[in-house]
Amino acid sequence: QKEVEQNSGPLSVPEGAIASLNCTYSDRGSQSFFWYRQYSGKSPELIMSIYSNGDKEDGRFTAQLNKASQYVSLLIRDSQPSDSATYLCAVKGFASYDKVIFGPGTSLSVIP
Amino acid sequence: GAVVSQHPSWVICKSGTSVKIECRSLDFQATTMFWYRQFPKQSLMLMATSNEGSKATYEQGVEKDKFLINHASLTLSTLTVTSAHPEDSSFYICSARDPLQGAGNQPQHFGDGTRLSIL
Numbered sequence: 001q002k003e004v005e006q007n008s009g010p011l012s013v014p015e016g017a018i019a020s021l022n023c024t025y026s027d028r029g030s031q032s033f034f035w036y037r038q039y040s041g042k043s044p045e046l047i048m049s050i051y052s053n054g055d056k057e058d059g060r061f062t063a064q065l066n067k068a069s070q071y072v073s074l075l076i077r078d079s080q081p082s083d084s085a086t087y088l089c090a091v092k093g094f095a096s097y098d099k100v101i102f103g104p105g106t107s108l109s110v111i112p
Numbered sequence: 113g114a115v116v117s118q119h120p121s122w123v124i125c126k127s128g129t130s131v132k133i134e135c136r137s138l139d140f141q142a143t144t145m146f147w148y149r150q151f152p153k154q155s156l157m158l159m160a161t162s163n164e165g166s167k168a169t170y171e172q173g174v175e176k177d178k179f180l181i182n183h184a185s186l187t188l189s190t191l192t193v194t195s196a197h198p199e200d201s202s203f204y205i206c207s208a209r210d211p212l213q214g215a216g217n218q219p220q221h222f223g224d225g226t227r228l229s230i231l
Contacts, residue, residue: 032217043118043205043225044156051217088156092217100146100220104155 002027004091004103012109019076021106023089026070031094033065035074038086038105047087048074079110114210115139118223125196126231132192133226135162135206141186142208146220147179150203162189196230203227 003026013019021035032051036044050056050063050072062075072091076083089103115138123131135145145162160181161169168181178200180192189208193200204227207220 032219034219036222041203041227043222046219046221049219090220094217099158099161102156 002030002091002101004089004101006087006089006103006106008104009107010109011106012111013079015079015081015110015112017079017110019079019083019108019110021074021076021087021089021108023072023074023091023103024070025072025089025091025101027091027093027101028067028070029093030067030070030091032092033063033072034090034092034100035061035063035072036088036090036102037083038088040085044088076108079108081110081112084108084110114208114221116206116208116221116223118206118226120226121224122227122229124229124231127197128195129230130192130194131196131228132190133204133206133228135189135191135208135223137187137208137210140208140210140212142189143186143211145183145189145206145208147181147189147191148205148207150205150225152203156205159191162191164189193228196228198230201228201230 035048038044048063056063060077064073086105088105092100117136143164147159148156162183164183183189205225207222209218
């Protein structure tokens with residue numbers, strides 16, 4: 001069974017700090033990796049997609065992928081209270097019929 | 113781009129009522145859409161994969177006669193919760209992928225979700 005694991009948290013960081021969110025996955029054939037943010041009572045919204053090993057930066061967000069270690073992370077620099085949400089890691093194989101497997105999410109709280 | 117619209121946002125109805133939820137891809141054609149359910153403080157649970165022009169594929173444990181899915185066009189999928197009961201109260205979310213964003217690896221985009229409360 002393909003699995004995606006995340007620490008459930010809550011992860012608390014002070015405003016302005018770097019928040020580090022981690023995710024591991026079991027399927028070595030996974031090719032596509034996504035981070036979603038979900039505010040309480042809302043649906044998930046896509047933050048980042050990453051497909052190759054290494055870092056990918058978009059504004060305050062950096063996704064890091066290490067396929068050999070089956071590990072993907074999300075760094076949020078200069079964390080703001082508005083970043084407080086649950087962050088979902090999602091993983092998918094290459095084939096179009098492969099399902100996206102979501103992790104349970106990590107709850108992040110940014111303290112002013 | 114890749115906007116998914118879901119309607120209604122909220123439904124409150126009596127036990128025994130059937131409820132229809134619509135999911136539309138607004139700026140792309142989606143041959144496949146996905147229906148999820150999420151209980152408070154729990155993770156997303158995939159219920160079924162909706163396929164345009166064919167039968168939906170249901171996940172294990174999801175009653176296909178209870179949760180009817182119709183995907184009659186490339187931009188619309190509907191989920192009907194039949195004879196809903198209080199235990200069906202949940203947050204239902206649809207999603208879709210834009211096939212033009214890259215074969216096999218495009219991300220899913222979510223609708224805003226429908227909060228269903230059965231009294």
